[in-house]
Amino acid sequence: LVSGSVPYKGTLLRAHSSHPLDPLSPAEIAVAVATVRAAGATPEVRDGMRFIEIVLNEPEKHVVALADAYFFPPFQPSLYAEAKGGPVTLKQLPPRQARLIVYNKNTNETIVWLVELTEVHAVARGGHHRGRVLSSQCVPDVQPPMDAVEYAECEATVKAFAPFKEAMKKRGIDDMELVMVDPWCVGYYGEEDSPKRRLAKPLIFCRTESGCPMENGYARPVEGIHVVVDMQHMRIIEFEDRKLIPLPPPDPLRNYTAANSRGGVDRTDLKPLQIIQPEGPSFRVKGYAVEWQKWSFRIGFTPREGLVIHCVAYDDGSRGRRSVAHRLSFVEMVVPYGDPQEPHYRKNAFDAGEDGLGKNAHSLKRGCDCLGLIKYFDAHFTNFNGGVETIENCVCLHEEDFGILWKHQDWRSGHAEVRRSRRLSASFFCTVANYEYGFFWHFYQDGKIEAEVKLTGILSLGALSPDESRKYGTVIAPGLYAPIHQHFFVARLNMAVDSKPGESCNQVVEVDVKVEKPGPGNIHNNAFYAESTLLESELKAMRDCNPLSARHWIVRNTRSVNRTGQLTGYKLVPGSNCLPLAGQEAKFLRRAAFLKHNLWVTQYDKDEIFPAGEFPNQNPRVGEGLPTWVQKDRKLEETDVVLWYIFGVTHIPRLEDWPVMPVERIGFTLMPHGFFNCSPAVDVPPSYPSADGTNKNCSSECHLQSKL
Amino acid sequence: LVSGSVPYKGTLLRAHSSHPLDPLSPAEIAVAVATVRAAGATPEVRDGMRFIEIVLNEPEKHVVALADAYFFPPFQPSLYAEAKGGPVTLKQLPPRQARLIVYNKNTNETIVWLVELTEVHAVARGGHHRGRVLSSQCVPDVQPPMDAVEYAECEATVKAFAPFKEAMKKRGIDDMELVMVDPWCVGYYGEEDSPKRRLAKPLIFCRTESGCPMENGYARPVEGIHVVVDMQHMRIIEFEDRKLIPLPPPDPLRNYTAANSRGGVDRTDLKPLQIIQPEGPSFRVKGYAVEWQKWSFRIGFTPREGLVIHCVAYDDGSRGRRSVAHRLSFVEMVVPYGDPQEPHYRKNAFDAGEDGLGKNAHSLKRGCDCLGLIKYFDAHFTNFNGGVETIENCVCLHEEDFGILWKHQDWRSGHAEVRRSRRLSASFFCTVANYEYGFFWHFYQDGKIEAEVKLTGILSLGALSPDESRKYGTVIAPGLYAPIHQHFFVARLNMAVDSKPGESCNQVVEVDVKVEKPGPGNIHNNAFYAESTLLESELKAMRDCNPLSARHWIVRNTRSVNRTGQLTGYKLVPGSNCLPLAGQEAKFLRRAAFLKHNLWVTQYDKDEIFPAGEFPNQNPRVGEGLPTWVQKDRKLEETDVVLWYIFGVTHIPRLEDWPVMPVERIGFTLMPHGFFNCSPAVDVPPSYPSADGTNKNCSSECHLQSKL
Numbered sequence A, B: 001l002v003s004g005s006v007p008y009k010g011t012l013l014r015a016h017s018s019h020p021l022d023p024l025s026p027a028e029i030a031v032a033v034a035t036v037r038a039a040g041a042t043p044e045v046r047d048g049m050r051f052i053e054i055v056l057n058e059p060e061k062h063v064v065a066l067a068d069a070y071f072f073p074p075f076q077p078s079l080y081a082e083a084k085g086g087p088v089t090l091k092q093l094p095p096r097q098a099r100l101i102v103y104n105k106n107t108n109e110t111i112v113w114l115v116e117l118t119e120v121h122a123v124a125r126g127g128h129h130r131g132r133v134l135s136s137q138c139v140p141d142v143q144p145p146m147d148a149v150e151y152a153e154c155e156a157t158v159k160a161f162a163p164f165k166e167a168m169k170k171r172g173i174d175d176m177e178l179v180m181v182d183p184w185c186v187g188y189y190g191e192e193d194s195p196k197r198r199l200a201k202p203l204i205f206c207r208t209e210s211g212c213p214m215e216n217g218y219a220r221p222v223e224g225i226h227v228v229v230d231m232q233h234m235r236i237i238e239f240e241d242r243k244l245i246p247l248p249p250p251d252p253l254r255n256y257t258a259a260n261s262r263g264g265v266d267r268t269d270l271k272p273l274q275i276i277q278p279e280g281p282s283f284r285v286k287g288y289a290v291e292w293q294k295w296s297f298r299i300g301f302t303p304r305e306g307l308v309i310h311c312v313a314y315d316d317g318s319r320g321r322r323s324v325a326h327r328l329s330f331v332e333m334v335v336p337y338g339d340p341q342e343p344h345y346r347k348n349a350f351d352a353g354e355d356g357l358g359k360n361a362h363s364l365k366r367g368c369d370c371l372g373l374i375k376y377f378d379a380h381f382t383n384f385n386g387g388v389e390t391i392e393n394c395v396c397l398h399e400e401d402f403g404i405l406w407k408h409q410d411w412r413s414g415h416a417e418v419r420r421s422r423r424l425s426a427s428f429f430c431t432v433a434n435y436e437y438g439f440f441w442h443f444y445q446d447g448k449i450e451a452e453v454k455l456t457g458i459l460s461l462g463a464l465s466p467d468e469s470r471k472y473g474t475v476i477a478p479g480l481y482a483p484i485h486q487h488f489f490v491a492r493l494n495m496a497v498d499s500k501p502g503e504s505c506n507q508v509v510e511v512d513v514k515v516e517k518p519g520p521g522n523i524h525n526n527a528f529y530a531e532s533t534l535l536e537s538e539l540k541a542m543r544d545c546n547p548l549s550a551r552h553w554i555v556r557n558t559r560s561v562n563r564t565g566q567l568t569g570y571k572l573v574p575g576s577n578c579l580p581l582a583g584q585e586a587k588f589l590r591r592a593a594f595l596k597h598n599l600w601v602t603q604y605d606k607d608e609i610f611p612a613g614e615f616p617n618q619n620p621r622v623g624e625g626l627p628t629w630v631q632k633d634r635k636l637e638e639t640d641v642v643l644w645y646i647f648g649v650t651h652i653p654r655l656e657d658w659p660v661m662p663v664e665r666i667g668f669t670l671m672p673h674g675f676f677n678c679s680p681a682v683d684v685p686p687s688y689p690s691a692d693g694t695n696k697n698c699s700s701e702c703h704l705q706s707k708l
């Protein structure tokens, strides 16, 4: 196990090898790839193998329960499933498994491999695994996600294509170094997009100055050139110079670094601000396990989703370590554009399923991306050719002061009690072409979990004639146009409220606040009340937000009660949200039918992870994934539930979003609702007042004052 | 001028006396009160005077323009109104005026006084003012807000009332020290609530342990006792022991300090977190004027509103100091409860108009309420008897790191540009009885202004029989019940987008995103677009939120354009919001009819500040204030506009909100929309990466990495 040294004092965990939920180590990845390679039937098959994704094949939940008993001694016996046959030890854990998606470039086949990894030597002796193929299955009629290597090859292919060079010359461009080719997946609009071929439809841009790699080339979209690339054979199969739209003039405001041609000067009056934790962070990390302020969870990471949060629990004193969620992650996102014209109507990136949020994650930098005392986790992948690659400092874990947690000042005595809020954030950032997304999970001392997405990066632009404007977007600069679009995110929440791993005693109720009818019981007409409706089965659990009724959803345990006798629960509180503004018959909604509702609830099924199905790229099947699964209409009255919360923002571009969009935030909250008997934040200690702007925890009351 | 010494280097402002918008100084308050007292016609009148509120009578806008020219030399000449007759000097400013609301306890009259304050000596020689009454006007048929002194007297009166003591004895309470009487305004439910009498209807609570003042007494509501107090004569005019509901048992979880009977132990594993600004803050303060990161504004404060933000402008390079808003504040809030029974149906506090957000503000403590380098402002008031009172450290001004401001990582080179966001926050906190509210105005480097309300404090409870539950709320503990309620806030935004003070060239458009109809121009059915509708007049400008259409409102200047030729604007982006869930005919909506829409727009009128009218307490008139003003249906096509944004949250109490509710946040954003030609955050300098979690600004690119 390569990752994370552990500089924190005191750990609850025993020295150990991998936990069953730990992401695959580089050694495991290497062995798995070698095992698959060796299993290729012919040299041609082996030669054609391209490694799109490799992930830990997550174990059955009872294995997690077993492992927790081993790794987490304070875990309450009542909270994990019983182990049959004597004491629970590591030896009882089954071997780990890797799951690989391999694209065969020679045969255009997509094959899913399952490899068992047996630990031959202990980690202490260098760690060594042996792999064994458990299964390999060819998945017909799909295209797996695109890889960065293919994108680079595609760009080179287009730039070397003589008719393309000719078309650029017609537009005044001789220097092909200036040209940027951003391949986009084609989606599925008809038989010509069938996964029988692996296709990309690149967008073309062109910088203005040679030798200036940080010039913002997205400021000069090249319009009118139709290119379709066969990504399997890496050759251009359609090319047409359809319309000679002049390149927009260089926008003097296109750049975003002072060093580059912006020519401006950065502001100089920003004084440094430091976050100092002289006694270290309040969290403890052992391997991928995190403990902080009564919270515990595990960090996971996959090429598709990026950060995964496993096994979220809260230490509730005499009630022990109480489970909240089994697995939390972002499993898909879709960015549909509202312009019906070429090339914009094709823009509706499935950034997880067509590209990979985790594969495109950043290596973060302390002091720039993150402030305070940071624990970083690395992420390990295969590259396209099967080599092991590591993104260092990929997941950031750190604490933040978050303002006032609670306060009350007694009006009779003037005495104030105030507590500051500390939160723990686990996050990563990724780039998909021009856009950036940051995904954050914040844990709070009052039992809240907040999921937050930060949107930034560069707008996807089109070129206009100098005096043209267009109904479907905003003119950003002369000849530059940003079409309107939406960003949708799908959070998959396998909740486990007061549930042992593998138990099935959660349900979901929808709560709406209703106006009481007038009558003798309501003579002042002021009455309203909350009404709960059980979501009984999957087809009844396709729901939309309704701010006017304060609608939210509570996941509750059917067998666990709080001190008032109400079922213990966690509620999903929507943030701002919307639904697709495209027509109901929009072509991209064939693949993204899950966008038609904000909430879906399903019975847990290990294989139901991706709401558009595992392979949305060029997917010809209508409503694959979530909309199909719920047709089973499984019962939800008492089960292991998965909530799919889908939230979006409608982005009408502003001039101020250019050249880089300031961060927009969107998200939702999981809040305890009768889970605890009172506020779990009541025992957060007060802080000292201080003259120097610092704060210290103390047990006496605040009584000093000072003033600048 | 007493407030704020100025420890920051470099100021743009000349040494000066009061700015015309500075809050009244203690000296001015004392002179104004003395002037009014002396003007009382008879000893009886003078004796009866109680001073409810005193505020600066804000000057006409052309005076502000004059003053800015004097106080703010870099202010662009083109942005202020022309001064007649030669150079602008302080001598040309008219004398300041105080406006007082005086309640005559002998006659039950409410009188508004206007007093002119002439500076006799310069501040440098000790400052001395002379007052002169400009007008005094008796306002018929109103009751001014309640005062803390009256609340204390009311409590004492009730506790001394023999039948009340008898009733408490019946409930097992002999020790009147334990009893808490929280007077609530009666509202207006019929002729018996008429302002001919000054009334309160107290809620009764009872602690369990003597000598324990920090015990949370709100945990034992005393039900069944009907009391109405004549607050003018401070006597009980109605008393009835209606129903002997047993006192709820002492709730073992009622307390929130470890020192008190909670008996618990605070958590000990929270390590200190310090925010250090070794070179000082990035803001500069002179008197009440603030400059920070191209922003400038002035701090104001009133007893009713608390913090007021005046004269918000942004320094936009060659375009000079561009105005954004003239005056921003919270002018009212209403908290209607959803239980139709006694005493809850009467609970619908107008915390600004019945009590005063500013009057009830906290004195803040560095390190507890606020972290970092703080500049505090004091607030000065009269007390009930006309004495000058000061809340020290009442308004907090400080900077915060706010995560990533913008980022882009080039996928070809791997080069990342990232900037951190710094924000400046001006805020205050107040207590109204059991609840706490914090009001925050955040200024960002990307031109955004965010208004945020933080809700915390103690739930308003009722008692139930041990096994009773009630449709209209949540059982919080055995015998304890928290009714459902809503919190509504009214922000009054006198915008001035690219407008000189007093100019009238703003308008408001509503933007909705619409689905395009299918057709030959939309063959893939993906199209949608933003549609703008001018709000032409006041009756057409009563609008509600609509998240499904991404509805927002843009205040734009009718004569100023950005580089694409679009009108410059600022948009109001709603946060989560709702409307009243009471019936349309609810009694409290007589006084709070402005809650029926989320947005109202009016032509600026200096006298239209409070949406329920100036005196909502016991107000018998239906729809006074905003709903009445808009009946004039004034034109809004090109004028000086005031936006009234009304936002609320529906609060279904949770067990976790007890004994003190963890902070909930709600608010909205003002965002530049085509106001700038590109992102104003593009020139924020990058930060150094660092090994110790600090960050420093730098001009070179990030290239170091380190790891825990």
Ligand SMILES: [Co+2]
Pocket (backbone or CB within 6 Å): A485, A487, A651
């Ligand atoms: Co966008």
Ligand SMILES: [Co+2]
Pocket (backbone or CB within 6 Å): B485, B487, B651
């Ligand atoms: Co509330």
